Amino acid sequence: MDDEWNAQAQGGRRLKPGQHVIISLRRMIAEGSFRPGERIAEIATAEALGVSRMPVRTALRALEAEGLVEKLGARGYAARSISAADIHGAIEVRGVLEGLAARRLAVRGLTPAEDARFAACLAEGEAIFAKGTLAQGDVDRFHDYNLAFHNLLVEASGNPSIGQALERNDHLPFASAVALALENEPADEFAHLHSAHRDHLAVIAAIRLGDAPAAERGMAEHARAALGSERLFQRFR
Amino acid sequence: MDDEWNAQAQGGRRLKPGQHVIISLRRMIAEGSFRPGERIAEIATAEALGVSRMPVRTALRALEAEGLVEKLGARGYAARSISAADIHGAIEVRGVLEGLAARRLAVRGLTPAEDARFAACLAEGEAIFAKGTLAQGDVDRFHDYNLAFHNLLVEASGNPSIGQALERNDHLPFASAVALALENEPADEFAHLHSAHRDHLAVIAAIRLGDAPAAERGMAEHARAALGSERLFQRFR
DNA sequence: AAATTCATTATTGGATCCAATAACGATTCA
DNA sequence: TGAATCGTTATTGGATCCAATAATGAATTT
Structure with a gap:
């Protein structure tokens, strides 16, 4: 050793x-x-x-x-050889599972404790983007914030089967919620990561409004946003 | 040994x-x-x-x-202790995953080979219920038909991640697609199993029409039908 | 009586070795 | 030249044993 x-x-x-x-x-x-x-x-x-x-x-x-x-x-x-289609499919599966989590939360509403946890989580995201640009350490910070957000959503859904079904995805390159297909210097990724953060804000807003279809659709589209990254598919053709 | x-x-x-x-x-x-x-x-x-x-x-x-x-x-x-909520959650996850499979098929359409395979599968179902009652061996026969239908749907979807995400459910009592919470003599289960078969027919009809929302909703509701069985929850309270 | 300490036990993790079997390549036969 | 056979090799599955560690219960101390 x-x-x-x-x-x-x-x-x-x-x-x-x-x-x-x-x-x-x-x-x-x-x-x-x-x-x-x-x-x-x-x-x-x-x-x-x-x-x-x-x-x-x-x-x-x-x-x-x-x-x-x-x-x-x-x-x-x-x-195992992984194709672009495999990644595409895994992201699609993530979309419907996290969409289910969001829908469940919208239907039954957030408890005050849950609402506070989401608020604290999103505040971290707001802090990252508040100065209008990203420093070197902010990518790691965003990574942690992003992971915390997705984990909290699944945990708060109250359905452990969602997390269990997602376990395979969590190990698949680029299909995991924390996959960040960064292609540029951190400063140039501001718009990309900020868009992801705005998706988070929109989903929680829909959950708070009890708008289950909007919450579900928002999470599914949030997952699909990962498909837009060019580098995602260079490696797996 | x-x-x-x-x-x-x-x-x-x-x-x-x-x-x-x-x-x-x-x-x-x-x-x-x-x-x-x-x-x-x-x-x-x-x-x-x-x-x-x-x-x-x-x-x-x-x-x-x-x-x-x-x-x-x-x-x-x-x-692991399994609660009724665990079963409920696993069935819900199955619903969205098989709903995704159905939606994908409705969006891209069935190939002639796939259509033939579904037709053959459903013909087996029709044969089981054609005589208006169930014999003893028909429950096993339905079991095999039911398993074949669910496997074919997932396989034809072209997204292996759906099947992978369902693997946990396949081992969970009563959450698997082939869970049959029979409570009565086979002859008395005719209506129950026939209803499941009609769900299959409706989903494939929606897929053939290219009606993705109906296909997805049909499969999700088909999974939820398992929640109606009383015996499902006796064991896991 | 409650908390702490210690010795013992139960249990898994890992190392080593052997058995069984599948795969591969060379040889032989038609 | 292609198919079949056979010997060899590579590989995993499983048995056995020891080490390490966590848990448990008894004894001691406060």
Whole structure:
């Protein structure tokens, strides 16, 4: 267990080899370290990562369940090839699921505690865009705000099945709610990210008005906005 | 490996111990053999099933990913308690996902091959109800027809993410498309099952007309029809 | 009586090894 | 030349065992 793996500790606590393995494999898959179809074998991967086969086997099973790798029968595993159509479909699924979450909230209304949480969340978004431009750190800040917004929406919906259905998407590159297909310097992304923030404001406004169709449609369109990014499809043709 | 496990062979081919284990555990969970919260430990389960810990560990990991069990940290696993609200939410998620599948088909239309496959599938349904009553074997026959219809709809939609998002539901009791909350003798279930079949006919008619809103709404309402069964909620209060 | 400490136990994670099986490539036959 | 067969290799599945750690209950202290 070398320094790189120690550096992967989270919350100041060292991760177990099994956790390291799955994090490493996810990153390698996301970075395109494996060509689609290229074999990922337990033994070779264990040797490369300096662990025994057990944590690699466990990790590959989990990644298979997440749809990031597919089993080649007795021949090991392979990174799943992801097409632009796959991304398109995953975003569409995200749209209807988050739309359902928004509709549920609009139908039954927000509790005062929920309303306060959404208000605090959106205030963070307002703060990010208040000065009319983005600094370097603001992209990470927006990332955190965006993730918090989507997680809160799903949690507040009161239907855990929505979050469970979204779990696959959360691991698929660019289909996750936090996928940010940035193509330019942060300062040039102001309009792009600000548009996403305005979508958030519009959806919560519709929820507060009890306008279920508008809330649902707003979230579905918000998800589809990700499809407009050119870089999204360069990698997956 | 006793006769019971040999009897679990599928397709005339003996299953591996790992496959037996996960099938056995799924059945025990579905049958309520474990009380919610009751510990399911690797060692005790392995002894009970006559295998080593390895296939049990693999199976428990998979069942955790499916949402049927939850990890108790270093204390093992427990069958996840499922409430009526959980079932309600899962059915709602199924409704929007299958509604999305129906909408996609209505928007882009059916190919002649797809239309033929749907026609053949629905003809099987027509045959089941043609004589105006149900025989004993007709419930299994309807089960197979129903499963084929839902699978074909998702497959024909051309969006694999819909099927992937539905995978969790497929393992949740009563949330699966093939959940049949039968409460009476087969002959008495004619109206119930026939209504489901007529829903299928209406959805395909809407798809053929290119009426995307009607197709989507029809599938969502078809999923919600499962909520009307009284026995659905007896078990999960 | 309540809180704290400590020893023990139960449990999972991982390492190692062997068995079983599928896949592959070379050889042989028609 | 193509098909079939066979031997070899690569790979995963599972068994066994040990290490690490969390949980539990008893004993001690306040």
